[in-house]
Amino acid sequence: MAGMVRLTRAQQQARTRSAVLDAAVEEFAEHGYADAKIDRIAARADLTRGAVYSNFAGKRSLYLAVLLDHAPWHAAAALDLPEVIPVTAAAEGFARAWLERLPLAGDTAAGGRLRSRSVAGVFDDEPGRAALAQITKLEALLLARALEACPPVARRRVRLAELMLTLLHGADHLAGTAPGFGDLFDLTRACGHLAGIPLTDEWDPPHLAFVPPAERCDAPWTPPDGVGGDGLLVILGTARLGAAEEAVRAAAPDDQVTVAVVSSDPAETGALARLRLTDLTVCLRRSFPVGVASTLHIELDDGPSLAAAVEAALTGSPSDHTTGSPPHHPADAVPGPRSASMPEHSTGSRRGLSGGSTSTPVRRDFSVGDETEIAVRIRGGRIVAWASGRGAGHAVAVALRDGGAGQP
Known part of the structure; x- marks a missing residue:
């Protein structure tokens, strides 16, 4: 037909991928990760099952791609922060930024997990659990470096960062399994109180x-x-x-110091690292002054x-x-x-x-x-x-x- 624009192969692939992601968002929001079906995602996108698998190796890589593509809270306006923030206030600010992504009162269980970018039940295999443990260690280091620069300046605050992440990940889990439990303001203040606990935090690996x-x-x-x-x-x-x-x-x-992350499986463990570290970086940017731990x-x-x-x-x-x-x-x-x-x-x-x-x-x-x-x-x-x-x-x-x- 006259006037029709013929798409290149790359443009067609991009269109197909976008259609699969849009359909997958609906499927995961309605059924959750465990009960989502590739066949239903293909039907929602008016594509074949093969078209889905030509873009994504499996349901796990597709779910991670959805989470990476669907992050409305990342677009929140940057806060006007003072140049110096005491460690207690910084800890509370980080907690507030983290808790913003928790499910809302009207969210379904599946929709809430999508909103909070939860990977609960997604990486239950041993390689996945091992990767999550290492990613969480790097998260703690990034948070600790920011906390260490806040007055009173400390040589090492990794244990404080680990305690904060334990509390916040626990709140994330409970928000999905026991909606309405706990008070977000109390959680925020609790992270500030953690900053005042004297912790033995030494670095001497033999x-x-x-x-x-x-x-x-x-x-x-x-x-x-x-x-x-x-x-x-x-x-x-x-x-x-x-x-x-x-x-x-x-x-x-x-x-x-630049740490470059690589993986033998970029679509899964690599995407998991990108998801978790990107989310944490967004929280850091919204709660610490520019240049902290740069x-x-x-x-x-x-x-x-x-x-x-x-x-x-x-x-x-x-x-x-x-x-x-x-x-x-x-x-x-x-x-x-x-x-x-x-x-x-x-x-x-x-x-x-x-x-x-x-x-x-x-x-x-x-x-x-x-x-x-x-x-x-x-x-x-x-x-x-x-x-x-x-x-x-x-x-x-x-x-x-x-x-x-x-x-x-």
Whole structure:
């Protein structure tokens, strides 16, 4: 027919995906995750079952895509916050932002879970539970870093953050299973009161003393567009997100630490990490002053491309991330910074860079998956130290810190 515009293949795929998501919102809101059916979603969208599966691997990945696409509370106007907020007020503000997404009085059980972006019952398998545990550890670190910057300034407030998240996740669960139970104002004040409890919150993991040192190198750094800058880049799989604190605590006070999240299953565990960490970041932005804990950045989009860029810099060409190759820049036998240069809050390995002994070389592994742990230090647009495997973030954070001994 004259005047008809022929859609490209990409445009048709985007239209089909949008139709599936719209239909899935209705299905999940009416029946909940457990009772939702792919056949009914396909019928609602006037598509075949195959068309749904051509866009989404299964019901779980589709549900996560719906939650990521359906977040009206993210669009709420930013609050005009003072430049300095005491920790008690900050804790209460974070609780208020968190509780805004809880189900409303007239919501159905299924609709309420969709509104609160609940994943209860979605990840009951062991890999899913393990991923949730690691994601929650990273959530606690992000919240703790913001709380630590609030007066009275504290060296570590991870235990406070864990208590707050335990209370708020519990409130989220009860809002779905026992609607009307509890008072939101009391919950908010309770989070403020938690900030006043004296907690023993030390950081001294014994295993860090046995982490192999980072390797020194000198390689040009060409990051993906929009990502870069000097500092520490730590690439972590969803099963290793708790290791982010190892880099954060060992880093110099002015080091920019970027944690890039990767997964062997981007549509499920990767999407789960994106969902939870995005929601938490929104709450932080609405309750803490701009710039608080700005030395820690979470990268949710470019983890695989950052890993490929690191591999390309250190080997000359990226692989398919199934095997690793040694860098063509050999490690130099130079001493690392001594304990005197370590920040007051940092403990663990005193070795900064690999030395003359080659009996225990650093494992060279660029594979990307749930267990990934790769770290590099970037200075002046070049990678000057790197490590992979358990403790990589700590090893690189210690290496060449503060421009100390062994700086290229």
